Amino acid sequence: TQLLEQSPQFLSIQEGENLTVYCNSSSVFSSLQWYRQEPGEGPVLLVTVVTGGEVKKLKRLTFQFGDARKDSSLHITAAQPGDTGLYLCAGDDGKTSYDKVIFGPGTSLSVIP
């Protein structure tokens, strides 16, 4: 059974600070996704990383996929209150035709104005 772990579980920071959240597994994933979920809503995809070592930027968010494709990180620069939410990583093992996406337990981020 493939498992994804995320750390930290909770993070509360002041507006303007930088932060990094991590997603780790002992398994290799063909791709990894990051979602953000706001209260009362469903998760929304932020990015998909596919290649080991890949780095993608989305404004103040930087995503990196580990060289071995077992881990990923999300770095937010100068966090804003609008970044508050639950950040979920999700992996696709790519082993079956209809790949099951496995979600990590999430990092709950609170950015205080």
Added chain:
Amino acid sequence: DTAVSQTPKYLVTQMGNDKSIKCEQNLGHDTMYWYKQDSKKFLKIMFSYNNKELIINETVPNRFSPKSPDKAHLNLHINSLELGDSAVYFCASSQDPASGDNEQFFGPGTRLTVL
């Protein structure tokens, strides 16, 4: 023009009752899913359907019965509701997992409370 819609948004019911949650997607996707998110926010897949055919069933009790009348709809019927069924249930769809395009588009969720 909501992409993935679910009804109802909230559902409060007594233990032992039977209830249904409806889901529709207008994205033209072939694959639809049901997820359960517990109180700790852990999101776990329950079922996946591709073109009305069951693809994934994650050892969900048979009190839960998904039904897909067409590829745009995936409804979830729950019999004999139990306290542990209380959670937020999310419907989702994706374009073509077989080709690697498995971005999940989620509905707004249905918060089920069993009393």
